[in-house]
Amino acid sequence: MKYEPQAGAVKLTMLLSGTVFLLMMIFGLVLRASQGNFIELDPAIFYQILTAHGAGMVGSAALSGGAIMWYFVGKYTKLNPVIYWLFLGLFLAGVVLILGSVFIGEYGGAWTFLFPLPAISGGAWGVEAAVIFCLGYVLIGVGFLLYYLEMGYRIGKKYNGFSGALGWRYIVNGDLEKAPPPTVIAAASVIIFNSTGIIFGAIVLVASIVNLLLPEFAVDALLAKNAIYFFGHVFVNATIYMAVTAVYEIIPEYTGKPWKTSRLFAIGWALVVVFVQLVYFHHVLQDLVMPAWMLALGQIMSYASGIPLIGITTFSLCVYIKGSGMKWDLTSKLLVLSVAGWTIGSIPAVIDGMIAVNKVMHNTLWVPGHFHTYLLLGEVAMAFGFSVWLVRGKAKKTANNLLERLTFNIYALGGFGFILVFLWSGASSIPRRWAVHLEEWHFHSQIGTVFAVGVVLATAVLVMIYTAGLVRRETKK
Amino acid sequence: MKILVVGFAFVLSLVAQIWVAEDPVIHVLVQFPLLVFVGYCLASGMRIQQIFMGPLLVLAVAAILFWMLPRTLDAILTEWGMFIAKFVLLPLTVGVPLALCWRHLNPVVRGFVKAQAISMLGILGFLYTHAPVRICNSYLLDDQVRLGYGFFLVVVGLSIVWTIPVFIGDRHEMEKNTPSRSVEIS
Numbered sequence: 001m002k003y004e005p006q007a008g009a010v011k012l013t014m015l016l017s018g019t020v021f022l023l024m025m026i027f028g029l030v031l032r033a034s035q036g037n038f039i040e041l042d043p044a045i046f047y048q049i050l051t052a053h054g055a056g057m058v059g060s061a062a063l064s065g066g067a068i069m070w071y072f073v074g075k076y077t078k079l080n081p082v083i084y085w086l087f088l089g090l091f092l093a094g095v096v097l098i099l100g101s102v103f104i105g106e107y108g109g110a111w112t113f114l115f116p117l118p119a120i121s122g123g124a125w126g127v128e129a130a131v132i133f134c135l136g137y138v139l140i141g142v143g144f145l146l147y148y149l150e151m152g153y154r155i156g157k158k159y160n161g162f163s164g165a166l167g168w169r170y171i172v173n174g175d176l177e178k179a180p181p182p183t184v185i186a187a188a189s190v191i192i193f194n195s196t197g198i199i200f201g202a203i204v205l206v207a208s209i210v211n212l213l214l215p216e217f218a219v220d221a222l223l224a225k226n227a228i229y230f231f232g233h234v235f236v237n238a239t240i241y242m243a244v245t246a247v248y249e250i251i252p253e254y255t256g257k258p259w260k261t262s263r264l265f266a267i268g269w270a271l272v273v274v275f276v277q278l279v280y281f282h283h284v285l286q287d288l289v290m291p292a293w294m295l296a297l298g299q300i301m302s303y304a305s306g307i308p309l310i311g312i313t314t315f316s317l318c319v320y321i322k323g324s325g326m327k328w329d330l331t332s333k334l335l336v337l338s339v340a341g342w343t344i345g346s347i348p349a350v351i352d353g354m355i356a357v358n359k360v361m362h363n364t365l366w367v368p369g370h371f372h373t374y375l376l377l378g379e380v381a382m383a384f385g386f387s388v389w390l391v392r393g394k395a396k397k398t399a400n401n402l403l404e405r406l407t408f409n410i411y412a413l414g415g416f417g418f419i420l421v422f423l424w425s426g427a428s429s430i431p432r433r434w435a436v437h438l439e440e441w442h443f444h445s446q447i448g449t450v451f452a453v454g455v456v457l458a459t460a461v462l463v464m465i466y467t468a469g470l471v472r473r474e475t476k477k
Numbered sequence: 478m479k480i481l482v483v484g485f486a487f488v489l490s491l492v493a494q495i496w497v498a499e500d501p502v503i504h505v506l507v508q509f510p511l512l513v514f515v516g517y518c519l520a521s522g523m524r525i526q527q528i529f530m531g532p533l534l535v536l537a538v539a540a541i542l543f544w545m546l547p548r549t550l551d552a553i554l555t556e557w558g559m560f561i562a563k564f565v566l567l568p569l570t571v572g573v574p575l576a577l578c579w580r581h582l583n584p585v586v587r588g589f590v591k592a593q594a595i596s597m598l599g600i601l602g603f604l605y606t607h608a609p610v611r612i613c614n615s616y617l618l619d620d621q622v623r624l625g626y627g628f629f630l631v632v633v634g635l636s637i638v639w640t641i642p643v644f645i646g647d648r649h650e651m652e653k654n655t656p657s658r659s660v661e662i663s
Binding site: 080083145146149150152153156157159160161162163164168195199200202203206207210216217218219220 | 584588596608609642643
């Protein structure tokens with residue numbers, strides 16, 4: 001019998017994430033259609049939808065990534081299911097607060113809640129809405145903190161501290177027998193950098209709440225920006241680093257070769273722990289009052305952070321696939337696409353991480369081009385790849401299902417088209433986060449909208465495939 | 478030996494009293510921890526029933542919250558009752574409960590309290606460095622800012638002290654058995 005750690009909770013989570021992904025994509029489609037002048041949208045509504053789209057996408061990416069990592073870490077050590085349900089409950093409570101603040105309180109200050117925007121809405125939303133939005137984040141943060149504490153305690157105990165779980169001890173002594181598996185190394189790394197990010201996030205969130213309620217407590221704007229982007233950057237990246245455990249665990253079923261821990265792999269992840277925390281400086285390259293060394297570090301880290309990713313995951317994946325006679329079904333295609341999307345998505349980030357480029361590109365659609373590659377073709381593809389595998393496992397033979405082939409092709413084609421339009425628009429200096437676009441920019445957004453329709457349709461089919469698989473499996477039981 | 482340590486810490490807290498009226502850093506970050514340490518040492522080694530662990534933790538956290546209130550700090554400096562209560566209740570309502578429950582708490586709860594302590598001290602650091610008015614009537618604005626930076630230093634210190642053991646681990650606790658394979662609750 002296939003081992004399925006806490007599969008019920010994980011399946012429910014993937015269903016929730018998949019549904020929210022679809023809804024948020026529809027929101028994104030509406031935004032692009034509005035920018036392309038296909039539909040008319042009141043700017044206030046545009047910013048509310050933009051806020052919900054950003055927060056919802058990051059949230060569901062984190063939720064699905066968390067579920068995937070919990071499932072696979074559970075193969076190596078016992079995890080307390082109560083903590084998972086607490087995590088899920090706090091997460092959903094946070095989502096309720098965020099949605100309430102956006103659609104009832106009309107909060108539209110973007111998912112980044114960048115100080116002082118939540119407090120100076122110009123009457124577009126009330127202080128209460130902004131406070132409730134921040135409280136929603138706090139609840140999600142507390143849920144994740146509990147999740148990481150439980151997982152960290154278990155793997156720390158099993159691998160004799162984090163130096164063991166991270167594979168650092170193995171790097172030194174080379175004892176492969178006691179080396180942790182790739183999934184555990186990834187989990188230990190994420191626990192370290194995302195717990196740090198969440199603690200910083202908690203500080204700046206409460207500081208923002210105090211400022212909202214008592215405006216006399218003015219937050220230092222530069223300090224707040226640093227804390228927010230440290231938290232935000234680390235949190236978004238963690239979603240992918242959690243979900244990549246699906247690649248480490250599922251791809252070997254297809255290639256027949258286990259994804260082994262090597263010294264290079266452990267060193268790569270050790271670098272990830274450092275780089276992920278230092279790379280956020282590229283979000284403040286336009287803040288000229290920042291110390292020069294920090295900005296230089298931001299550029300260097302932007303260059304460097306892609307190396308471990310390409311070195312330890314992309315290159316290894318290519319090596320494992322080569323000559324393996326791997327069967328290509330929906331799961332394997334989505335997982336390989338996800339690593340490709342993740343890798344390709346790092347290129348626009350590196351370009352934008354150059355100070356000279358950043359000056360003119362950072363506030364253009366180039367940046368959404370980068371992070372949509374990371375998420376749409378990276379994390380989301382990983383999540384759906386995992387979901388399909390979860391409900392039906394590896395296909396017995398190379399899948400020839402027309403619907404699935406069509407779905408995958410439309411998802412990949414639509415996704416690449418969608419992000420290429422963003423990058424093209426960015427290179428043409430079209431600004432991001434603008435509700436109303438000039439007539440000259442409409443054509444870009446219109447093409448983007450067409451590709452977005454393809455992605456939304458393909459995603460709807462993916463959610464249906466997962467739900468159908470879920471129902472079939474439950475009925476069989 | 479324990480009595481000596483407790484006595485020495487208590488005497489130090491009394492000596493610190495010389496400066497507490499003019500320096501909130503000494504008051505909050507030196508004298509308070511010393512008094513908590515006194516209570517912690519007094520009760521260390523004692524055992525109580527498991528059922529009291531939760532309430533004791535709640536008592537300790539609630540007492541910390543109370544003694545950290547700016548209004549409480551003012552009252553300590555102006556009212557004799559509060560002045561004496563500080564020396565009695567900080568050891569008894571914070572140090573003693575912590576000593577009785579801390580080691581027996583679930584590790585996840587311990588980690589959660591530590592993470593909360595770090596983030597809340599960071600928030601206090603923010604409040605004390607950014608407040609446009611004097612939060613405590615008894616202390617000057619500059620002293621208040623110094624206390625804020627003191628909180629940030631404590632955050633750094635605690636982060637280091639609490640993180641290092643996580644990396645080192647405990648060889649005796651290492652599970653030697655093969656990976657466990659069942660947590661299914663589907």
